[in-house]
Amino acid sequence: MVNVWTSNGQRASMLKIIFKRKIAQLWLDWNALRGFRELNQEGVKKALKKFDKITGSKTKDAYLDNTLSTVYPWLTDVKALLEQQDAMLVLTYARVVVGGDMELAGRQLGSQLREKVVIERDTVWRQMVQAQRSSDLPGGLIRAIPDPRASGFLDEEKTAYYPFLKTPLGTIHFPRWLSKSGFIWIVALGLFVLLISGAIPTFEGVEERNCCALLIFCTILWATEAMPIFVTSLMVPFLVVILRVIRSTDGLDTRLTAPEATKYIFSQMFTPTIMLLIGGFTIAAALSKTRMDVIMATRILNLAGTKPSLVLLMQMAVACFASMWISNVAAPTLCFALIKPVTDKLPPGSNFARCLIIAIALASNIGGQASPISSPQNLIALQAMEPALDWLQWFAISLPVASCSILLIWAFLHFGYRWDHELVIPPIKPHGDKFTRTHWFVLGVTMFTIGLWCVEKKFESWVGDMGVIAIIPMVAFFGTSILSKEDFHNFHWSIVFIAMGGSALGKAVLSSGLLDDLDSAIEGPLSGLTLWQILAAFGLVVMVVSTFVSHTIAAVLLVPLAARIGESLEDPHPRLLIMATALICSTGMGLPVSGFPNMSAIAQQDSLGNRYLNSSDFLKNGVPATVLSTATVMTLGYVIMRVLG
Template sequence: MSFWQLNYRSSSLKFNAVPEWWDEYINYDALKKTIYQLEKQQVGLADSTRDLRDLEANEETALMGHVRHTDTDSLFVPLLDRELKKICVFYESQERELLGEVAQLERLAQQQEEAGPDAGHQYMDPDVDTEEEDEDDEGDEFNTMSPPISRDHTRSPSRRPGRRHARSLSSAAGGPSGNITSMVAPPTVWTAKNNYAMDVQLLFKRRITNLYLSVTSLRSYIELNYSGFRKILKKYDKVTENSLQDHYIHDVVEQAPPFSQASKNRIAAAANLLIQLYARCVTRGDIQAAQRQLKLHQREHIAWERDTVWRQMIGDARRGQANGGAPGTLVAEEEKGLVSVRTRVGHLRVTTKQLYLLIAVLVFVVLLNVHTVEGVEANRCLAVLVFATIMWATEAIPLFVTAILVPLLLVCLRVIRQQDDSGEKVRLSTPDATKYIFSVMFSPTIMLLIGGFTIASALSKTAIDRVLITKVLSLAGTRPSVVLLAFMAVACFASMWISNVAAPTLCFSLIQPILRTLPPKSKFAPCLIIGIALAANIGGQSSPISSPQNLIALAAMDPPLDWASWFAVALPVSGISILLIWALLLVSYRPARSPDGEGDIVIRPIRAARERFTLKQYWVSLVCLVTIGLWCFENRLENIVGDMGIIAIIPIVAFFSTGVLKKEDFEQFLWTVVFLAMGGIALGKGVTSSGLLDVMDEDIRSIIQDLSLYKVVLVLSVIVLVVSTFISHTIASVLLVPIAKEVGSHMPGHRENLLIFLTGLLCSTGMGMPVSGFPNQTAANQEDDMGQLYLSNVDFLKNGVPASVVAMLVVATVGFLLAQAIGYVYYGILERS
């Protein structure tokens, strides 16, 4: 499990626990595994002879046969009781010793104060070896930076020097003990400047700091274990559909010594007393300075917040990098050298990517020096286009790096042209080309993409996506065919609002309870996983912000399509495609059949979230609905908002200014996708302004001049499907949208917006291979409990290729007819006479 995919409950415990006390905390991970075992027993899928190991000892408790809901408490509560007893025994011993030391230190401070600042002749204890004292001082100095706790759960030996010094100081003082109730007027040992007084001040500073760290560590121990009990019981109730949490927390946990109010008060009083002692002995009575200095040495508490989908995906990428990659991951495996040549300086190894890079550079240099098309700018732009295409198709370097390289090449090669006052296109200088290319790169379309990322993060951070999705899925029942359709519909819908890059990450986490309780070798598991991936791909065409290819298509339209018109075409197309692909998967997998061929499997129903909507969730929902509503009617509000990119600023300001999202969430956005889209827009403008499309126009017209509009649509559909199957959907749109625009501009009625729209929709239909889009890549990396992949390349060829063809035909028929109708009915957007 990746860093960001770790369950945030157990991670909070792991990262905030005192390492030396690790074995004394609640065993959250073991209890969680027990819950999942009980879940399997409830549906009768685990072996009746399988045993649950006790969390502490090696005793075994057999779970025989099926487990009813009423039986799970009797099996789980004893495990909780053992954990609670372990915590109570450890806490009581630690509290007793700590409070004793605090009281002793208070007495010693009072005695030392009464002895006065001139007791230096009695300072050294004659029984203590000087060399040993020096060594102990070094150890004590070290331990001022960390809690003085040893693995045998007693006070660390580093405290002993403090005790020896304290005893010597006590014998020197010779006065009775007393309570510290008020600050004593100077002169005292705490304000004097002689050597003896300064040594005493340093000694007590170390001693108080160590004790304060121990007290705060014990207080953190109480809080973490209480949180552990509360959260493991919440998970238990959710998975087993019981209601144990309230009873056990209030009637058992909160009555135990560590968690009672009396215990908390004693620890708080000890901490306050140490702050007062520190203020008296070190900071001249300044309580605030004492608190500030003591907290500098305190262990930092890691606040483990709910993940966003972007963090989870970054975790996936890191996991692939850490593990050397896996089939279907975005992070490629370490490549073996194609050629290894021994030289004087060592072995020279050429990898596949290095070979692709070399080929791309050679082709680029050749095209720059060979006259291929008319015009210097067009010829150079062709070289840039071919170079970028090879780099994107082979991923010789990361996709976003190639995208960033595009404006560099366009400017340095002086590819950009613009019309002058006389109407003739002239070549721009590099400063003017730089201003132009950067002005078009950060367009309103890019702002729309960032606004989409913001909405996705807010929905994920506040768990609105999970709440709504689980409520819908809870209605799906237990029939495999209905559950499959429900998940596909949810994946498609989620892709509309949190992008088809993020939706699979969410959906694959939601199906884990189902996958855990399926019979081994069940066909439903791979069917469900590939169904979600294919549906997420289809969802990529459903809304303008669901995928970068849609935004690139919108940026190329003149005038751009509004959201209402997009939905009028895309939603029927997506819905029909989902239903047809669902039927295809049912025929291909027959997922309802049990692996042994006897009867049908029963799916464990998804349980809707019980939590009520919070004020923050209502706020996020309101902002999202208002933003989407404004996007839908942007054409009617153009005089007010100007463009959809301006509307995208609303959720950014609303969520980051109110604390719903934080700076760390902004940093986790998929900025590589943003730069990829920016590079694609720059390349499209370069191809247009350089005159390359004008040069290509004659060839294009010679191909399509005898074809009808619908035949052009069919030819374009096949081309887009093939290209988007083997390379990124975003890159396919970058390369093909300008061509579609040029083809449409020279057809009767100026059909460029129609062909651009269909091209954007068609880019999402390329899903026949494991590498065809992020949803497929994520699905190909899903593993079972034994580390075996659910899907193989055969699954994608057998189901992904037919699904791609089906989806392409739906766009080319239903989508074409609806787009035609939209063009005639709404504002003449798609057809301009």
């Protein structure tokens, strides 16, 4: 039986308050001591790891096991004593304050710890500001933060933030909302209203006309990014219901009411494909958090030796492979970090350094083709196929196409960047990380999941869809605390909503009858053409669109059209055109803004703060790379797809 504080007299209540404060303060101090011990221990580990990385030695494990473990603060008995005293203080607090409820005591003490952290953080910040004011310019002003009350500040703010137009008669200032994004919004909204009202004639049917207005409105906002892309995607189901563009599927072809359209469109947004996308995020997060991506990439890169050509090819292969599993957003970031020790040792303005940077970006884009979960456009294509390709079929097409594209781009970069033939590349030093049980567990679950995805068709009667298999890594990694709730929050949820909005728009275009009308309009120009000629003509359109807009948005707009064009052929090949469309969407990389890898590459700087690349690098090398990879899809990819049927 545990004794608890039960007295409620006036004197007892005062003593209880005093004890509560004293115990809480003692627990906070004890927690700070534990944190100080752990922080110093982690700091020593980081320092030793950095030392091993720079010198190429392996002293960390030996020092931690033989020397550091004998130091008093880090003895096992000391750690146990700290934990024992911590538990004793929580128990005492529970007995005195909350009637012996240990869980409630832990929550109350934890809330006080959070308050203390916030207060100390604010206090440290105030002290830094005060120290800066006392040591900065005369008068105690920090010139980096202008005083809003200072003379002329408001005029400078207007100049910096308010749109203006200089004329011979003076400067005309516009309202702040009338910026570039505001102007695009006005144009898109005006065009939207004109199309709905029929002032601009399009289609006779109300559903087709409204859906056309919705499609053009969303396309303008997606292409210009006048607002975040995922926000535009969130508007799609709202406008689909308000405009009532959905028709019934019972053969009567009637216009659904708002409640019926709501149920239908939401049921079409969260599909097994979305679950597959989240499962891909989970695998990518586990590989990144356990640093398996760094371990494997470093070991592979060291196999290239010191020859520039082999280093370039191996780096492109690593970027492409990483994009298959950890997305083409994280892959270039990882590769740029790995090659930084190499580029820092190259001469300023080195052609090879520039070549290496752009090669990673181009290879990361190509990696978006390689696996079904490497990019959202692949999942959009799978969702549009009937029946969908299994993973083995996808790999049978995508891996040869991606490999051939990488080799062609690698060969072309030799002409785009001519470096010194006597150049020797310093090897990348290993990070010293070793495979642990956690690494093997993550690798085993990942390979098991991918294996099930590859043979899902054989077990379809049991699992139903690949989206169900995607639950396995989520349960395995989050259930074992390899991934935390914060990791779940850090998923690219904006991409999920973009894919969901794209699915909703595709179903609306199909259900409204707009896709039938568009198909009728293009049947004439395509009639009499062979399948390859249709693929070439449509592929050029996809290549141009994906160069100027997001690859995912290009797939959202063009995959439904590719499906309908394929169905209209005498010898139906909808899956072939859909697959080719998805692959070509990843080849749009001719501009610095064509995909995240390009945007990440052009932001890379050398040790002096100078950018490695500029727009001309992408025009001279990205555009030819786009053409080469698109041609690969239209030739090699076409042949493989015809063979596979």
